[in-house]
Amino acid sequence: MCNWCHVLVLLALFGTGAKAACPLPPELVSLPNATSSGYLEGIDDQGSRLFFLFYEAQQSDRVGRHHSRVPITLWLQGGPGCASLFGAFYELGPELVDSDLNLQPNPGAWNRHSALLFIDQPIGAGFSVQGDGRALPTDEMTLAADLYAALQSFFLAYPHLQRRPLVIAGESYAGKYVPSIGHFILQQAARHNNTASRGRAPPHRRLASRELPQHLLAARPLLARAPLFDLQALAIGNGLTDPASQVMAHADTAYFMGWIDPRQRLRAMTMQLEIVQLITAGLWEAAHELRGALLAHIQGSAGVATLMDMQRSEEYDADKLVDCYLNLREVQEALGVEQGLRFESCSSEVGDALGADVMKSVTYLLPDLLAAYPLLLYQGMRDAQDGAASCETWIYGLDWDKRSEFSTAERHIVRARDVEDAERRQAGGLSQGEAGGGASTVAVAGIEGGEASGAGMRLGSGAAATRAQRQLQEQPGGSSGGSLPHVAAHSGPLWMQRWRQAEQRQPQPQQQGDGHARGDVSGRGDAAGQAVVAFWKQGGGLTHVLLPGAGHMVPRDAPLAARFVLEQWLAEALER
Numbered sequence: 001m002c003n004w005c006h007v008l009v010l011l012a013l014f015g016t017g018a019k020a021a022c023p024l025p026p027e028l029v030s031l032p033n034a035t036s037s038g039y040l041e042g043i044d045d046q047g048s049r050l051f052f053l054f055y056e057a058q059q060s061d062r063v064g065r066h067h068s069r070v071p072i073t074l075w076l077q078g079g080p081g082c083a084s085l086f087g088a089f090y091e092l093g094p095e096l097v098d099s100d101l102n103l104q105p106n107p108g109a110w111n112r113h114s115a116l117l118f119i120d121q122p123i124g125a126g127f128s129v130q131g132d133g134r135a136l137p138t139d140e141m142t143l144a145a146d147l148y149a150a151l152q153s154f155f156l157a158y159p160h161l162q163r164r165p166l167v168i169a170g171e172s173y174a175g176k177y178v179p180s181i182g183h184f185i186l187q188q189a190a191r192h193n194n195t196a197s198r199g200r201a202p203p204h205r206r207l208a209s210r211e212l213p214q215h216l217l218a219a220r221p222l223l224a225r226a227p228l229f230d231l232q233a234l235a236i237g238n239g240l241t242d243p244a245s246q247v248m249a250h251a252d253t254a255y256f257m258g259w260i261d262p263r264q265r266l267r268a269m270t271m272q273l274e275i276v277q278l279i280t281a282g283l284w285e286a287a288h289e290l291r292g293a294l295l296a297h298i299q300g301s302a303g304v305a306t307l308m309d310m311q312r313s314e315e316y317d318a319d320k321l322v323d324c325y326l327n328l329r330e331v332q333e334a335l336g337v338e339q340g341l342r343f344e345s346c347s348s349e350v351g352d353a354l355g356a357d358v359m360k361s362v363t364y365l366l367p368d369l370l371a372a373y374p375l376l377l378y379q380g381m382r383d384a385q386d387g388a389a390s391c392e393t394w395i396y397g398l399d400w401d402k403r404s405e406f407s408t409a410e411r412h413i414v415r416a417r418d419v420e421d422a423e424r425r426q427a428g429g430l431s432q433g434e435a436g437g438g439a440s441t442v443a444v445a446g447i448e449g450g451e452a453s454g455a456g457m458r459l460g461s462g463a464a465a466t467r468a469q470r471q472l473q474e475q476p477g478g479s480s481g482g483s484l485p486h487v488a489a490h491s492g493p494l495w496m497q498r499w500r501q502a503e504q505r506q507p508q509p510q511q512q513g514d515g516h517a518r519g520d521v522s523g524r525g526d527a528a529g530q531a532v533v534a535f536w537k538q539g540g541g542l543t544h545v546l547l548p549g550a551g552h553m554v555p556r557d558a559p560l561a562a563r564f565v566l567e568q569w570l571a572e573a574l575e576r
Helices: 003-014 064-069 084-092 140-157 174-191 214-219 243-247 250-256 262-280 284-302 321-326 329-335 348-353 363-372 388-395 403-407 416-435 463-473 494-504 559-573
Strands: 036-040 050-055 072-076 095-097 103-105 115-119 165-171 230-237 375-380 412-415 532-539 542-547
Touching: 036 140, 050 084, 050 140, 072 084, 072 174, 084 095, 084 115, 084 321, 095 321, 115 140, 140 174, 140 214, 165 174, 165 559, 174 230, 174 363, 230 559, 243 262, 243 284, 243 388, 250 262, 250 284, 250 388, 262 284, 321 329, 363 375, 375 388, 375 559, 388 542, 403 532, 412 416, 412 559, 416 532, 416 559, 532 559, 542 559
Parallel strands: 072 115, 072 165, 165 230, 230 375, 375 542
Antiparallel strands: 036 050, 050 115, 095 103, 412 532, 532 542
16 A cells, blocks of 8 residues: 555644644653553564553542442543554543643543543554564454453453443544444454353354454454453444445535535536445555545645534644653653653554555444444544544434334434533532532542542633633534533433423523414424534444534544543433
């Protein structure tokens, strides 16, 4: 594959200009307050090792006898070739890198009710180490085998975590990673007649054919064992899952957003058809190369910094602050990084190795996964590349036994006041139990004698908190208030109960003389001053969420709304 077509993807994610020099680090470097970090051994018989970072869940009313039900969320970054540690320090971890290379508490951290596990994969990404003579992965099966071995290694090292629910989530190219590893785990559980990680799959369900090559099994002894963990749910944000379908949405997405004109649209549509023809012919690298040219044409015509968020004036982490921070000697020593390694958020070498894999679909795996696990698909609506229009091309065409249940499900609205009130109740609940309310300080404590997962955070103070609050207030329609039951107190289907309660609190529409409601076109009343932060629908085990205030990296763009969605979905998904 040509180098430039993969570079186009990395430039869309992380910049088109020369890398700025790193700022001078502070005299006293703030170090990650992780529960544990280091290398996972036994990936293969050539000595490859994958780097991991683990944060325990922040404390709430799930402590004590309920602790065995606190989930562990594995986060996979996209790329291909991007390190999950980037997501830890830029998107959803408890500590984010600021412009001075300090760590600041993340008010939208995803480890409030779930532990977070970040693994740099594929081999060669981030701090992970390629074994002697080991080739970089070139296909999803090899990626899944390596990641399965890494999970086995992690849970062997921490056996007290084995009974806790595992959730696998990721964004972008993880739209392929997540289904691939999820199906691999399901196959392994079936192969070993294991009850863990089977989810709700029927015992004798015949899975999609996906033979495990003997050379992979022979080189990875940990694959010979049943899963040492219990996979229970999957989530994908702004994912690339079915490239042939998704590529056909790019021209219309940009055109109807007003970013390109009819002539530019026609050229893009012509390129799209050529890409699909190449995919049909099995010319995978040529299709990938032309897709890069298509995205470059649309981005250049629109004059935007990145298609992944059409409202951004610069790329995500344009100054490479995460790279700068993770290359500080003190930080690498604290994390246990092998000496002599340089961190790159995304590896072009790893991406190039996977060039022939990029345009291959994994949707054929999803019917098996939907029969076994709850699946969350969420997209930031400002993403013109892998956003709502792109993903819905395959979501609504997916062929599975509960397709009609999902397609006919009602669509619901989440407003800023629901999120704001949940945050207030949650903040009080962390220190006062179910009573909730009052103070906005989120306390953090250790679990089972382990280290604290991060410094305490106060909503409404600090740059990250200010950004999160502003994001809620600047949604279309302005800011709003309201109330929602405490996130951790649940019984029954949470999504349906809570948002129906929220909708019932909306003012009823006034009737005009012609009998039509005046106000919100959804029929839920006058929405003035009540910002919309999400739309969601659910059916057949599939939950689909759209967030208008976010681009490609939803946890970064809409931190409070993203966490709200995740926690509500997780609480219900793990109840089943």
